Amino acid sequence: MNYTLNNFLHNLLLTDLAGEDTEDLISIITTDPNDDNEEKEEPTTLPILPVRNTVLFPGVVLPVTVTRKKSIRLVRKAYRGNKIIGVVAQKNITSDDPAVEDLYKIGTMAKILKMLVLPDGNTTIIIQGQSRFEIEEVVQDIPFLSAKVKYCTETFPNKKSREVKALVQSLKDAAAKMLKLNPEIPQEAQIALDNIDSPSFLTHFLSSNINVEVQLKQKLLEINDGVERGTTLLELMMKEIQLLEIKQEIQTKVHTDIDQQQRDYFLRQQIKVLQDELGFDGPDQELEKLRQTAAKKKWPEVVAKHFNKELDKLSRINPAAAEYPVALNYAEFMLELPWGEYTKDNFNLKRTKKILDADHYGLEKVKERIIEYLAVLKLKNDMKAPILCLFGPPGVGKTSLGRSIAKSLGRKYIRMSLGGVRDEAEIRGHRKTYVGAMPGRIINNIKKIGSSNPVVVLDEIDKISSDFRGDPSSALLEVLDPEQNSTFVDNYLEVEYDLSKVLFIATANALDTIQPALRDRMEIIDITGYTIEEKVEIAKKHLVPKQKAEHGLDVKDVNVSTPAIQKVIEDYTRESGVRNLERKLGALVRNIAKSKALEEEYKKTLEPADVVKILGPEIFDKEFYQDNETAGVVTGLAWTSVGGDILFIESLVSRGKGKLTLSGQLGDVMKESAVTAVSYLKAHAEDLHIDYRLFDQYDLHIHFPEGAVPKDGPSAGIAIFTSIASVFTQRKVRSHLAMTGEITLRGKVLPVGGIKEKILAAKRAGIKDVILCVKNKKDISEIAAEYLKGLTIHYVDRVEEVLQIALLPEKVNKPLQLTILDQQPAPANPNVISL
Template sequence: MEEKITNTKVTPTESGNPAAEAGEARLLPIIPMSELVLFPRLIIPLALWEESIQRLIDDTLLKDKIIGILTSRQPATEVYTTENLYPIGTAAVILKMGKTQEGAVRLLIQGLYRFKVEELVDTEPYIQARVSPITETYEADLEIDAMVSSLKGMFKKMSELSPYLPTELGAMVQELDDPRVLADVTGGSLNIAKTEKQDLLETIEVKERLQKVLRLISREIEILELGKQIQANVKTEMDKAQKDYYLREQIKALQKELGEGDERSREVDELRERLLEAGLPEAALKEAERELTRLSRIPSTSPDHQVVRTYLEWMIELPWNVTTEDRLDLAEAKRILDEDHYNLEKVKKRILEFLAVRQLKPDMKGSILCFVGPPGTGKTSLGKSIARALERKFVRLSLGGVRDEAEIRGHRRTYVGALPGRIIQSIRRAGSNNPVFILDEIDKIGADFRGDPASALLEVLDPEQNSSFSDHYLEVGFDLSKVMFITTANMLDTIPPALRDRMEVLQLPGYTEEEKIQIAFSYLLPRQLEAHGLKPEQLTITPEAMRRVTADYTREAGLRNLEREVAALCRSVAREVAEGLTTARTIQEEDVPTYLGQAKFFRETALDHPEPGIATGLAWTPVGGEILFIETLRMPGSSKLKLTGQIGEVMRESVEAALSFIRARAPYIGVEEDFFKDIDIHVHVPSGAIPKDGPSAGVAMLTALVSLFSDRPVKKGLAMTGEITLRGHIMPVGGIKDKVLAAHRAGIKEVILPAQNAKDLEDIPPNVKDELLIHLVERMDQVLEIAFDQASEASQPRQAAAA
């Protein structure tokens, strides 16, 4: 929120009582101000930028136009509470409202009466507080009359000396007779600190308030008279040739009078010494020296002073030449990776190759690694392990939902509150110029009118360009070539092609059920026992119980939900121990529902009794593979095709392609030529609430339709995946490992895969391949031959390739 005060006006009270509008306790929308203190009867303009404040204004205009102004004890913050807001504020009425082209709301408001905050009722979407109006009363006496008279005279004198008070304000003050209004008008017009103004606002007793205002005006008059005297002294000492330096000499004279000259010099000298110690590159040091020279000429009271000082602090604290030494011990790195992560051999192999190259050529610019996989598969924790293996600093930046380019490149210093981008902020936080830098959720970057953050990342993630990364705030290049950038994503499709081209993609597939059980016993259970204060001998979980937890209570490719369920078991046992359990607890398979409740998920299983018109497909989801039943039905009609089950356009086209193939090849595949005459066909994929799309169901769609029209059931225990063409060719698809694992879990005995996916069989665990008969096919003729060959039940598990 930005608040601007361009002018202050006052209207004389009509009732003589500033609290005349005050009534019972009421609920008021609150606008918090970091510097402004509003007094009753004053009229001020405001410019506000926050969306929540704009909504507050819109809601208020629909009611009574009354708002509350509260001053914050601290500078602007995102969260306001009773601790950082003063308890006394001013109710105000909105006189005028308008909006600028830049999106700001401009208000003209008038203070009404003081109030006390009883409680903050709401903070979202904006602050609302229950307030009690404060009624001010006084008894007129000679002392108050004397103070009113004295105050008018002193304010008149101050207005004659002050350059910031309008002349009409002095004339208006002379017309005010109510001591309460007079004290508020004169006190609110003073150029004093926020705390002093708030003290005046909180002074309810009229006589005491008048005394405070008299003291403040007396001090202001002394300062103005001193400033006028200094100006006169400076003017008499300067000749005609020195007039160009008038303002500078005036500042120096003020600093000398206030004793600030030596402090300013010490500040500049200290910053210059720190700049030299920071070891800035030549271009950065030149820019910093220029800003330091500016700082020495800017008064400490000027807003630009803090802006320049903040910039110099950033330049000093960045690790321009701070580099940690890498530990290039491959054996130790392998031990750490194996200690932290189970399996993931391909990823570990690539990381060790990277370390080996660094050992042979330390200055080599390495590629940017991109870990892609489902949630919970260990992408971010792999980055932590790499940092631990290299003994580098570790920083993480989440890019999910980032839409503003300035988040990456920073804001220019012309903006109020400008800061460097989050890349430079993270480097400063790391304290070295070669940390392991994780850019999480790179597939979830957005783009809108504020720019395209993905385009800004092109320079960051390009080894040929990031040696001179330019941040808008710094305006000098920073070397990011020593940083080891690692990005993570759940999918590649949403990453812009230009950005994806700069990264080396490493796939992290989902874990098999056996792998999950191994990880649970080796990593998750020990970690949760320690987190819940349990000793290993106090809780034992049998492998059968862990298998049931994995199968019935989680459905994911990663491990997050599994760890939550293990934590739930530990919590339950921790409670039993706290309640006096002295014996060790062993959780058997049948005990799991007692601790975790009924099963949350039920996996699809292979059909026990195949029927014509049904085929089993294999699908990939973000949480792993699943089997998918394709159901077909024919009924009397007029050759119409009906598709249900939340099928997307790609699957819809697969059904149409399959139907066209069958109609063209009907005599050769055991289907009557006129099968589509006078009938309607309904294709349904169960779990209709879940959107489904993709080409890999084409083979199963065609097999189900052929089964329907030829009245032959598909072989029991058979599942398939692959994309079809109109000519009957089988195209390769993705997610083979996850799909085959899903088939194995569901009790499938045979799997049909595209022949071009043979390379993906290397990723499948050997024990799974040994228990499945895998057919690699190129054409639909081969699929139909396998699907309807009832006599070819596999007597022994093996791998086959259909000729």
């Protein structure tokens, strides 16, 4: 048995086995028997008592429980005799009948101080070590083991030497530190150590009670030199002290943690009781409510499994931890999403048509396409169709069309402005492991609206940006693909959400900035500008009543006449849409509101003269067209981001060396068109009755007015060519004529885009004749007849046809006089100009 100092004192000091009081026992166990001057009996033959897990040292008192039959016989016989036995530790502790080979050679002669027979039949003896011996020869094995022994001599210097004093003090200090680190050892142990005077007995006493393996204790017993034994013992004690310090540190930390947990538990229980008293829900009730709500959700099994897993994880988190509110918000967000919750569609297409007509005047082709789209949706009950993209200039009603569609279907309406969005997380969301993580705008808006089949207008889809945070347009590829959006995964949500029932409608002002793959997923519906007649009707039915309501006027307070509205449209606005028109009408209504608030007299019906009085002088000329009294001035047609516009090209020749000058902030395409036109004219000068020598003797300057405005594109090719031909031939250009088209070096006229916007611009400027490429005839066929009223369209295939229509035979009033400086003979052709 392995008896530490604690075990020893408990068994000896705190029990009544020895029949002595505490002071007598301390005296017994702290007195070295070798200090007694009496001669001790040291028989040469000793009965050997094998012991397990312990080593007996000289002078040490030790209780031993004897259970083996051989050992019981040995103890009883010795107790009746001289009470002297030999105690030897076993090498193999598993052997129940150890032979001499299973025992160490060095043991301790002991005297039996007390023997007690226990009720279970075992015998306990209290023995005290006397002298160390070495087994020389076994003399008997039955009924118990006996052997001849040789006693070992111990060498220990004078205890008064400095070395011994230092060693003894170090041993006592180490022992005191061990006692301090082990609070379970009673205070009597320190008293016992203080009463030990013998250095030899001190080493034996501490060696017996140190908590080390039997092999190390046996090693200490076998050392004859006392200083060596003390030094080795001190090393073992220092290691034990280190282990005790680490153990105490760990226990202190664990104890602190347990105290903190108990404190937290106690506080949480108090909070729980208070919440129950006040009627508040604690964490457990809150989680239970989440489970009950989740049981009613119509979500897929995969989502339900994921939610329950998150809820189980949440139940294991301390409510005071920072992760708890994050996990709770995520669980609540999942519950707030409208899984499988849809609004019922109203597929009364006649009602839809009435709503579209009431909300939007004109746009017949667009409204027809929307009706077709909804008709297919009604028949198939499936949203797997191209995403509609309403394309056109600002102010033509693209966004409000989406609102009207939602209104007609009875669906909820979401508008998402994508202008300037450059973070992919705006579409896909952030992963919830990040601080401040949020779902994407699509999923978040669906949660707010409470329906899985809303109408979502993706406004300004052409103005999406991209940077180091990702490309939102690429993230939209999955959202807008009918084959993929049924399994859309938001990074924050982490599970699939079905977007296939959502009706997406995109709006754009330009198509060239939209990613090609994204554009391929959308059906482009072109919404061009309004005619003057359409704008008048829009103003009468929508804009004027809206402005009256916004400015606090009743219907009868003011009326804007049709001529006044037309005056505003023609002289104060120049746009494809109606935004500026609405602002100007707002200024008229605001003036009336001021007069009413001041109780002044005012006209209740506004006429064109009143418009000038309120808005000031006209901003734009009613006739944009300039006269044809100057050669080289041609009107072209251009497309802009706000609709169509007319463009003037002016050419002028001056004496020089054939230099070509271009001005007006032109782009590369227009510069190339000008160079192409000049080259073709030089190559075919004779066909136009132009002396080829003029190109070397005169400089040509082509100018596009409004030089501060950048200009580019292929629309001005034939207009530039006509302007150059006019200035060199000095022939007049047909009045009220405009043209658009590109030119090639072979003289072919190429088709261009934006025809409807250009036609509307021509009408606004008072143009009566328009020259187009013959291949643009298909674009004209798609324009309503009222847009073309008052216009004559001339279709051409080559530039010669353009000149036949555009240039008149008569010259300008004051023809330009040209003179050849080198006096070379003129060509024989009489039709060529003679200089």
